[in-house]
Amino acid sequence: MKRLIEGFSHFHHHVFPSQRELFKKLAAGQSPSTMFITCADSRVMPEMMFNTQPGELFVYRNIGNIVPPYAQHVSGVVAAIEYAVRVLKVKHIVICGHSDCGAMKALQKPELVKEMPSVSAWMKHGDVAKYVVAQNNQGLSEHETLACLTRENVVGQLEHLRTLPVVAAGMARGDLSIHGWVYDIEHAEIEAFDAERGCFVKLDPNASKVPDATPHMRFAATAAA
Ligand SMILES: [Zn+2]
Numbered sequence: 241m242k243r244l245i246e247g248f249s250h251f252h253h254h255v256f257p258s259q260r261e262l263f264k265k266l267a268a269g270q271s272p273s274t275m276f277i278t279c280a281d282s283r284v285m286p287e288m289m290f291n292t293q294p295g296e297l298f299v300y301r302n303i304g305n306i307v308p309p310y311a312q313h314v315s316g317v318v319a320a321i322e323y324a325v326r327v328l329k330v331k332h333i334v335i336c337g338h339s340d341c342g343a344m345k346a347l348q349k350p351e352l353v354k355e356m357p358s359v360s361a362w363m364k365h366g367d368v369a370k371y372v373v374a375q376n377n378q379g380l381s382e383h384e385t386l387a388c389l390t391r392e393n394v395v396g397q398l399e400h401l402r403t404l405p406v407v408a409a410g411m412a413r414g415d416l417s418i419h420g421w422v423y424d425i426e427h428a429e430i431e432a433f434d435a436e437r438g439c440f441v442k443l444d445p446n447a448s449k450v451p452d453a454t455p456h457m458r459f460a461a462t463a464a465a
Pocket of ligand 1: 279280304305338340341343344
């Protein structure tokens with residue numbers, strides 16, 4: 241705890257003074273353009289990874305970057321998504337998994353969490369990835385299977401995300417897009433799910449188009465009024 245208190249003292253005395261105007265503005269409200277859903281893992285720090293300022297990212301974290309399907313499970317993440325889309329009017333939702341994820345290891349070896357009934361129950365939402373990998377990727381090493389599970393979990397949670405009415409409506413209008421990423425901790429790289437190509441590709445800052453997982457819009461944005 242001492243580490244946190246000293247850290248806050250450093251922030252208060254050395255970081256805050258140079259950004260007083262930003263914090264004064266933020267004291268009156270937020271308008272982030274992106275909701276970022278990622279794992280609770282302490283090694284994943286979105287604000288550091290994307291060099292963002294306070295107010296830029298609406299971050300939600302849970303074990304395994306999971307979004308339960310609509311109507312199956314009322315959860316904090318689903319409530320946060322509704323709020324982000326309806327009130328904050330975010331334009332993008334990113335679901336980001338990561339390398340060496342303990343939750344994905346639990347999907348791979350459920351016995352690791354058998355003494356944790358809540359974690360076991362929560363990880364049921366990752367079954368979609370477990371089955372996709374088990375039935376389509378035989379013969380992979382343990383390490384390769386973990387990487388495959390991590391990607392497929394992101395794809396599966398994107399599908400769950402689309403079951404939320406508020407998300408489906410925003411995507412149909414074309415004013416909300418969703419993205420599935422995997423962050424590699426050791427190499428500081430991100431790969432993104434490209435729905436058109438059906439695969440993950442390295443995130444390239446020089447690419448003309450950011451890969452996204454959003455089907456084409458079906459209604460003009462103006463129809464939303
Ligand atoms: Zn994780």
